[in-house]
Amino acid sequence: MSEEVTLRQYLESLLAERDRLYRSMLSGIEKRHIADIAALEKSMLASFASYKEAVLKAESAQQELNIKNNEFRGQLKDQSETLMPRAEALSMFKSTSEKLSSIEVQSDAKLESIVKQFEAKFEITRLDLGGLRESRSEGGGKSQGMQASWGILLGAVGLMATLISIATAVIVLSRNR
Numbered sequence: 001m002s003e004e005v006t007l008r009q010y011l012e013s014l015l016a017e018r019d020r021l022y023r024s025m026l027s028g029i030e031k032r033h034i035a036d037i038a039a040l041e042k043s044m045l046a047s048f049a050s051y052k053e054a055v056l057k058a059e060s061a062q063q064e065l066n067i068k069n070n071e072f073r074g075q076l077k078d079q080s081e082t083l084m085p086r087a088e089a090l091s092m093f094k095s096t097s098e099k100l101s102s103i104e105v106q107s108d109a110k111l112e113s114i115v116k117q118f119e120a121k122f123e124i125t126r127l128d129l130g131g132l133r134e135s136r137s138e139g140g141g142k143s144q145g146m147q148a149s150w151g152i153l154l155g156a157v158g159l160m161a162t163l164i165s166i167a168t169a170v171i172v173l174s175r176n177r
Contacts, residue, residue: 107173114169121162125155 005013084092132151 103176107176110173111170114166118162118166122159125159125162128155 129152132148132155
């Protein structure tokens with residue numbers, strides 16, 4: 001016997017079958033969308049975490065840079081406070097040069113005076129030595145030779161005293177500069 005199916009039954013069974021098919025397809029699509037959304041959410045969280053880490057690193061690097069810049073600015077400030085301006089240094093050198101020039105003129109004059117005194121004392125000593133030589137060559141005796149030796153010795157001591165006084169004067173002048 002053949003079963004006869006009415007159009008209504010046929011359409012209802014077709015609709016029921018299609019309904020099951022569409023529900024199973026919709027369920028698969030829904031599961032895939034849920035998995036895609038979960039994967040997207042996981043990807044976004046990882047991306048946000050890496051962005052957050054990058055921002056923290058950038059902030060840390062910027063803080064270190066700011067510290068180094070502040071240290072550099074401090075060094076420049078310290079340096080500018082300890083260094084002398086060029087104009088001030090030039091004026092100081094100029095005044096020092098003028099003072100040295102005046103001291104040089106004064107010391108040259110004093111040195112000339114000392115040299116003249118030395119030359120005069122040297123001339124006196126030379127004349128004394130000449131006189132001693134004459135008396136020695138004239139006298140010829142032992143006592144005269146002894147006296148001449150004492151005269152030469154005294155002349156040499158006088159010459160040494162003169163040289164020492166000149167050296168002392170030169171040292172004093174050089175210290176005053």
